[in-house]
Amino acid sequence: MAADRSDARVVIVGLGNPLLTDDAVGVRAAEQLAERLAGTSVDVVQSAWGGMRFVDLLAGYDRAVIVDAIEWRKGPPGTIYRLTPDEAIPTLRAVSYHDVSLGTAMALGRTLDIPLPAEIVFFAVEAQETRAFGEQLTPAVEAALPELVRRVEAQLMQWKVLGVPTCTKPALPST
């Protein structure tokens, strides 16, 4: 496991197809996070697929957060799941028929001495519609975006790569 330190290299990967309604949720989250994390040491990238591309996307990082849509039907649309690679990762874009799974990609990296993150966390959002062309998320998934972004940032704070906001007391009225 990567040490908790502020100089750890961290990447956020937003996966998805921006044209297929809720499939875009990972990409939309990445867009917002790129803006919010500008000026920090965290890199934010987007990709249409994971698979073998994970090796390129994750090489050289200590930790990674991957955001993707999922059709798991374990909760209503907009439900956010936190997954780790110890579990199967059945998100939409983590693997394709044309490619290998995250586990294989990671094993390949190890075999070929490519440095890959010691810790990877997935945030997957239950999608409602991913087969219709459209550039708008469905309302339930759109509504989940702020919470999704907050949870990714909370993960970064837990890793101490992002400062925890301090709770400041309201200024006392001057007397």
Place this chain on the structure above:
Amino acid sequence: MTQATTTAGAPAAPGGGRKIGIDPITRLEGHGKIEIFLDGKGDVSRAFMQVPELRGFERFAQGRLAEDMPQITSRICGVCPTAHHMAATKALDDLYQVEPPPAGKAIRELVYNAFMAEDHALHFYFLGGPDFVVGPQAPAAERNILGVIAKVGTETGKTVIAMRRRLRELIAIAGGKVIHPVLGLPGGVAKPIKPEEQKQFQVLAADAVKFAQFTLQVFEDVVLKNPEYVKLITSDTFTHRTHYMGMVDDQDRPNFYDGKLKVVTPEGKEIARFAARQYLDFVAEHVEPWSYMKFCYLKPVGWKGFTEGAESGIYAVAPLARLNVASGMATPLAQQAYEKMYQVLGGKPVHHTLGNHWARVIELLYATERLQEIAADPVLVDKNVRTLPTVKPSEGIGVVEAPRGTLIHHYKTDERGVITMANLIVATQGNAARMAMGVEKAAKGLISGKQVSDGLLNMVEMAFRAYDPCLGCATHSLLGEMPLEVTIRGPEGEVVRVVRRD
């Protein structure tokens, strides 16, 4: 997403027989799914490959500027963005009646061949390779890229990864992001190539040719020197006598970027040669109630059901089809490899579906040799890379050979260039009917009298993996390394046996 073992639109099991579903993981959206129906004796009566539908592309495209289509369509599919980008760009050339200047054409072809080489290398080592390099009977856990590397060595593995990265870098330098290229404009490309970039490309191209030669050697050493594999390739289970379609240049050699579409019969006789503009005279789509996939067939021959032979309009596209329609290859090393393949497999056309893997490696070699030719051409650095459009647009059709076969983009617009109609014929549609026949034949060969071979999953998958079907262009496809499950049900629907691959 699979919510149940049945799929909407699927026919009932004939005669109340049993059904086997090959179901890649039950929690995933949008994968292809195979349903096998058994008759009362426990033999296969029919097998179906089902593909879910993506809805609303035409409506999505309507009202958008045609000029945006190369960017929009490259996002349809994360697997082959460059193919859609280039087909769309060529449709814009046709829409605005402009020819790119020589440097514009050279840059496009450079990028396109780099893309083809990268994609073919990915398929050979990561997808097709495991079946052959590791072996079709090897345990599933070993039949992946790690198994390939265990056989060919980690240094080779590093070379494969590095070569793919360098090819992708070339695409990025010349055409913007690999995933979302910003290269093509009607009449040319966005920016010229700098002389120092050309030098870099020349070094890369020379290395790429060596890499392709090495890959061909791997294929020959591992596959051709193993009689069992050759027997598998030429086995009846994986053989279909159909028509073939592919793009050829004016000397009848395959060209991925430009040319005429040529069709040959199962006997190898040419029956059509046409420009993209005429595609509707030659290609039609058949619909079946059990699949959202539209099955392309040759219009002049007609749809005669899922049958083989010269009377049936079913045709195939993709690497083997491209080589089958051509008289030879345009580059010397690829030509040698081409001659050897037809010599070993018994003349042209080759009807063995698994021959696609060999043809793909020959095309990899061709793509790298072509890359080397273009990288050496002084015109590549000419600054005149675009012819500006002057005519009012109305209709444009563009075609390229995508890694998986012929890809056609067809747009109609108003006089401002706003899309009023958009139609895409993707490569996988060209292979859809033959793939369906292949899945059924493999299932029939492997299931008999209620006995289901444990090799069923892989062998049935191999029947369509050879085409590298891009269901992603028409859907998401999440097979490959995903777990597979075959459920065999008795006449009352009870589970008799479950074969699982995790």
